[in-house]
Amino acid sequence: MTKKPATIRDVARLSGVSTATVSRFFSGKESVIAPETVASVRTAAQALGYTPSEIGRSLRLARSNVVMMLVPDATNPFTADVAASVEQSLNGIGLSMVLANASENADQQDRLLADAEGLRARAVILQGAIDTPRLREMALRHNNLIFVNRRPAKDITAPYVGIDNFAAGVAVGRYFSRQGYKNYVAIHGPRPFSGSIERLDGFLEGLGRPSVLQFESSYKMEAGYHQALNFLADRSRRYSVFCGNDMIAYGVYRAAAELNVRVPEDLVIFGFDDNRLNEWLAPWLTTVKVPAFDFGPAVAALIDGPSGNGRQQSTILPFELKIRHSA
């Protein structure tokens, strides 16, 4: 800052009123103030370019208007859409959202949780939480944690917004089984993410638990690509692959393309999320559609109200199988 910003005292002085009155003006209590006073405060504030300090206000009110969202990977389009949806809903109730990248890394997540405490964040939204001691401890101390897209660990009580991952896995497993696919492969997400395991377990359940080749992978194209190389070399079988998310599926698809493996003739691919890229760049991908834009209102409802004690129940969003070309 070149000049230091004007304070409430500067405005009070210039308009010849007390800071209390200026404060009332900026806290939406204009109706209590005499019209002439309102006018003079407004003029003074404008002349000084005054914007109330959120810091001062937060300190006084003992709560900030900042909500922090932790995401495992901000470059994932599905994650970005969920974040955009939540941000919009939050703005609608006067809150700001801060986005931070945990990068699928437990230490990084814990560091950011500490930051959120330091900022006295109004709420912490965890997209794809990793179960760590720090997180458990924080859940004990606060009731402002919201889990999105992946459930909290069993013994953490906190609201969850997202689909029923197990049920979705079951639906995919049943579909595979009905279609008569063979040579099942599951490239699931990291085990520390509860959602990864739920999707996998559901899939096994839906299949009726026959043998399934399992690979653990981060939720990235690169990882899906490398995992696919593990089994695609064997050209004698037609594998049918359930991917932990669409990004993994893109990676598998690319590996197939490079090896001249045809989809779906020689390889079946099923994704998860139905991120917006599918419509434009991967219209061939059969996947589970998760309604990214329904997250915002559901999350906002959990924070709503000045007291911050929105209802604490979880919201289970619907999912849908989107059958397209690849399966």
Place this chain on the structure above:
Amino acid sequence: MTKKPATIRDVARLSGVSTATVSRFFSGKESVIAPETVASVRTAAQALGYTPSEIGRSLRLARSNVVMMLVPDATNPFTADVAASVEQSLNGIGLSMVLANASENADQQDRLLADAEGLRARAVILQGAIDTPRLREMALRHNNLIFVNRRPAKDITAPYVGIDNFAAGVAVGRYFSRQGYKNYVAIHGPRPFSGSIERLDGFLEGLGRPSVLQFESSYKMEAGYHQALNFLADRSRRYSVFCGNDMIAYGVYRAAAELNVRVPEDLVIFGFDDNRLNEWLAPWLTTVKVPAFDFGPAVAALIDGPSGNGRQQSTILPFELKIRHSA
């Protein structure tokens, strides 16, 4: 928050020292404190689950550790990569980054600028700034604005980090001209973004200013798709299209696919950014590569130092034509 968080006073009380000493411990002045004192403070803080309030600290120090980045569209993968790069570099020097979506909307941008002032953000990074009165006024009042990827308006003095968009446009124009392309089309980004016009003007310059069909478009797939429909109906010509960014190019490509227009035989497409999706989902796209991951260090260098007065000169990053299949 269930219980209200512990304060520095609680820790002081429990450990039997003054708040000054606790403060010193948490501000990295441990070396000044007697070892036994350190130990007792540490124990007390742990017992109470104490995390220093960033709000109290910010108020006292009259500066926060928060940097706000405004992006035109967080779901654009290029934008997301630049943001990730900047965030990482900022974290490296103890700063937090807040991401907010201006959504290519002047009013929304101005609202967020006000938020940034309220938060007393250490710096405001504008990816794709829109030239508004509010922005000019703010540039006058502060010296903590950093323009990324699109230059500030001519009469705003603030550092810029990004490529030379005009030069990149020239390079593409020359390439079109050398290849003997005809029926030039430019689908450029919104005029309020200086970068859009620089790319377009450069393109015209490189071409030698022959007639060019021009369409203004937001930087989105949807928009590129709809703009392409304007000229793709005319099957008698082989158009050669310079797109304002890769997202627009994806939209054009989809329109072509739907109309059975072959690329590059019947239609030439040139993108801009070379976002990470190209490697995986659009390996056919010829484009201008902008080094997304070089932005972070360059931006951090402008903020560096506790006084916050990093060198104020701009950084011009290199660009590169990536010739692939579509042009």
Place this chain on the structure above:
DNA sequence: CTGAAAGCGCTTACAG
């Protein structure tokens, strides 16, 4: 090595 004290920018119950 340590503490008492002032003050950062706000808001609000209280009194008028």
Place this chain on the structure above:
DNA sequence: CTGAAAGCGCTTACAG
């Protein structure tokens, strides 16, 4: 309708 005053959680120059 308005103001004086207390206090939110910190840090730091000053004194010891």
